[in-house]
Amino acid sequence: xxxxxxxxxxxxxxxxxxxxxxxxxxxxxxxxxxxxxxxxxxxxxxxxxxxxxxxxxxxxxxxxxxxxxxxxxxxxxxxxxxxxxxxxxxxxxxxxxxxxxxxxxxxxxxxxxxxxxxxxxxxxxxxxxxxxxxxxxxxxxxxxxxxxxxxxxxxxxxxxxxxxxxxxxxxxxxxxxxxxxxxxxxxxxxxxxxxxxxxxxxxxxxxxxxxxxxxxxxxxxxxxxxxxxxxxxxxxxxxxxxxxxxxxxxxxxxxxxxxxxxxxxxxxxxxxxxxxxxxxxxxxxxxxxxxxxxxxxxxxxxxxxxxxxxxxxxxxxxxxxxxxxxxxxxxxxxxxxxxxxxxxxxxxxxxxxxxxxxxxxxxxxxxxxxxxxxxxxxxxxxxxxxxxxxxxxxxxxxxxxxxxxxxxxxxxxxxxxxxxxxxxxxxxxxxxxxxxxxxxxxxxxxxxxxxxxxxxxxxxxxxxxxxxxxxxxxxxxxxxxxxxxxxxxxxxxxxxxxxxxxxxxxxxxxxxxxxxxxxxxxxxxxxxxxxxxxxxxxxxxxxxxxxxxxxxxxxxx
Numbered sequence: 001x002x003x004x005x006x007x008x009x010x011x012x013x014x015x016x017x018x019x020x021x022x023x024x025x026x027x028x029x030x031x032x033x034x035x036x037x038x039x040x041x042x043x044x045x046x047x048x049x050x051x052x053x054x055x056x057x058x059x060x061x062x063x064x065x066x067x068x069x070x071x072x073x074x075x076x077x078x079x080x081x082x083x084x085x086x087x088x089x090x091x092x093x094x095x096x097x098x099x100x101x102x103x104x105x106x107x108x109x110x111x112x113x114x115x116x117x118x119x120x121x122x123x124x125x126x127x128x129x130x131x132x133x134x135x136x137x138x139x140x141x142x143x144x145x146x147x148x149x150x151x152x153x154x155x156x157x158x159x160x161x162x163x164x165x166x167x168x169x170x171x172x173x174x175x176x177x178x179x180x181x182x183x184x185x186x187x188x189x190x191x192x193x194x195x196x197x198x199x200x201x202x203x204x205x206x207x208x209x210x211x212x213x214x215x216x217x218x219x220x221x222x223x224x225x226x227x228x229x230x231x232x233x234x235x236x237x238x239x240x241x242x243x244x245x246x247x248x249x250x251x252x253x254x255x256x257x258x259x260x261x262x263x264x265x266x267x268x269x270x271x272x273x274x275x276x277x278x279x280x281x282x283x284x285x286x287x288x289x290x291x292x293x294x295x296x297x298x299x300x301x302x303x304x305x306x307x308x309x310x311x312x313x314x315x316x317x318x319x320x321x322x323x324x325x326x327x328x329x330x331x332x333x334x335x336x337x338x339x340x341x342x343x344x345x346x347x348x349x350x351x352x353x354x355x356x357x358x359x360x361x362x363x364x365x366x367x368x369x370x371x372x373x374x375x376x377x378x379x380x381x382x383x384x385x386x387x388x389x390x391x392x393x394x395x396x397x398x399x400x401x402x403x404x405x406x407x408x409x410x411x412x413x414x415x416x417x418x419x420x421x422x423x424x425x426x427x428x429x430x431x432x433x434x435x436x437x438x439x440x441x442x443x444x445x446x447x448x449x450x451x452x453x454x455x456x457x458x459x460x461x462x463x464x465x466x467x468x469x470x471x472x473x474x475x476x477x478x479x480x481x482x483x484x485x486x487x488x489x490x491x492x493x494x495x496x497x498x499x500x501x502x503x504x505x506x507x508x509x510x511x512x513x514x515x516x517x518x519x520x521x522x523x524x525x526x527x528x529x530x531x532x533x534x535x536x537x538x539x540x541x542x543x544x545x546x547x548x549x550x551x552x553x554x555x556x557x
Contacts, residue, residue, distance in 0.1 A: 019042070019043060019046065022046050024037075024203075025200070028145045033149045036149060036153065036156075040221075044261070045209060045218070048253065051256065053207060055249055056195065063196075063242060066242075066278070071313070073314075075423060076278050078281050078282075079281070079285060087284050091288065092347050093290075094266045094294075095348070096348070100187065100269060102131050103132045103187065103387060104401055105131055106131065106189075106391075107120045107393075108134040108191075108355070108391075109136060109140055110135075111141060111155060114150075114163060114164075117133075117158060118165055120133040121180045129184070129185075131186055132388075134189045134237055135155060135158065137192050137215045139466050140455040140465070143197065143551075152222065156222050159227055160226050161181075162180075164177065189235040191236070192216045192219070192239075193239075194211075195241070197551075197553065199211040216236060216253065216254070216257060217257055219234075219236065220234060233268075234269070235270070235271075236254075237270065239275065239300070239303070241273070242279050245289075247289035254270065266293060269295040270295060271295045272294065274299065275300025276304065277422070280304070280422045283343050287343060287349060296350025297351060297352070298352040298390075299351075299352065299386070301333070301354040302470060310546070310548070312423075318426050319430070319478070319483060320474060321428055321434075322429050322433070322434030325429055328384075331425070335417075335421060338416050342416045345385065345410055345411070346413055350388070353390070356374045356378065357392050358461060359461060359462050360393060361460050366460065367395075371399045378402075382405075385412040386409065387410065388404060430485050432486075434474075435499060438472075439471075439537070439541070440506075441467060441471040443504060444463060446537040449533075449536075450529070450532060450536065472541055472550065476542075479492070493542055496538070504530060504531060504534040508530060511526050511530065
């Protein structure tokens with residue numbers, strides 16, 4: 001990898017001195033990167049990486065070893081009663097700050113897009129805004145170097161109230177100006193990358209830096225004091241945790257960041273997504289390990305479905321139904337959500353609900369039906385006892401807010417069965433339509449991914465990496481086990497190749513209709529982009545060996 005290990009010319013303003021052992025991909029060492037990777041910030045990342053990387057490596061190895069056992073026939077389950085018994089005692093998380101006590105609706109989106117960030121932090125045309133905004137380095141953002149660095153800049157601007165964006169008109173003139181209102185903003189949160197993701201453009205002692213460590217360290221380094229001085233809590237989201245020992249690692253990381261930048265332990269708070277099947281069995285132990293920093297846990301429905309398939313991919317008696325048919329309507333999913341609520345509220349933490357993934361439909365009738373479904377879903381979550389929920393588009397903030405009339409429901413502790421069944425069941429439907437949806441999502445999402453976009457509005461839904469992963473994992477599982485669909489077809493490579501070709505043909509025709517009247521060269525370029533996306537998605541979906549994640553490292557700049 002091309003690196004800058006020492007500045008070739010000490011007088012050249014492009015280069016800042018790097019301490020021994022720190023290397024940066026030369027193409028990544030842009031002016032924007034140097035503005036956030038200052039010598040002190042880089043030194044912080046390097047120290048944390050050196051301290052915490054050995055244990056992170058062991059945790060990732062443990063993940064692989066557990067998956068090997070599950071592939072050999074074992075099933076995940078609850079911990080033995082004598083393992084970490086203190087987690088099941090009478091304890092509470094550190095008391096929540098006042099500004100974390102109302103999170104009825106949280107809006108989420110990629111942190112790298114300044115216009116989207118401003119819209120998430122602003123009121124809608126009807127005068128409402130979310131209670132919190134989660135600016136995402138993870139599933140809704142492709143972790144290209146330019147996106148990550150722009151994301152840090154956007155977070156700084158959001159924290160200090162200076163973030164603005166000018167939309168250009170067709171002639172390059174300033175068409176519209178967007179800016180945050182620092183006196184009227186939701187709770188600001190950033191979600192870092194997961195434990196498995198490496199940042200390829202920055203190395204310490206020859207190893208890639210952990211992406212999530214870099215995200216949290218830079219976010220806190222640049223914004224935690226700004227927020228605290230404004231009376232706000234530095235707040236984060238952490239994804240894809242699988243084990244209480246991983247929670248212990250993240251808690252240590254947060255503590256070390258606080259120590260390094262001179263904050264009291266517990267000044268930074270985080271919500272952890274319980275979006276993996278292994279974590280569902282260890283939610284109480286995980287929350288216990290995080291009790292110094294925890295703001296709550298989140299029911300991450302979509303990644304949880306992906307994890308259900310991934311973990312049990314070798315089990316022919318655990319083959320899941322069409323992705324669209326699985327939600328909290330399934331017993332194991334409902335048990336998991338109710339268990340999360342009970343554990344969180346018993347220990348004084350928030351229990352956040354799931355995502356309304358709609359993007360506004362093109363017709364009033366479609367939007368009315370979407371709104372009805374959002375309200376119905378969020379009212380159900382409120383009745384269960386959730387403290388709040390997620391939306392992916394500002395249009396649905398008001399409908400979701402209408403379903404959460406209370407500031408929170410910390411006092412609501414549902415009665416649940418001790419150690420309920422959390423294992424997914426193999427049930428219908430498994431349809432050709434479901435398979436087509438998976439393929440279509442694969443093509444649409446990969447078309448965005450290949451353009452450095454991590455979430456795409458597709459068929460009136462916001463598809464992010466989690467829903468791509470569901471589609472990929474389910475298609476792989478059905479192919480691997482030769483599933484016989486409800487209509488009689490057997491899932492084979494030949495069937496999938498035909499479906500990929502047919503769905504690409506449909507998408508190409510839709511593109512031509514939508515772009516009617518535009519230059520043929522432009523239309524052809526867009527169609528070719530989807531063809532390239534089809535090739536990429538088909539190759540990944542039909543791999544003989546299942547990859548744990550679409551990507552486990554960022555691309556080189």
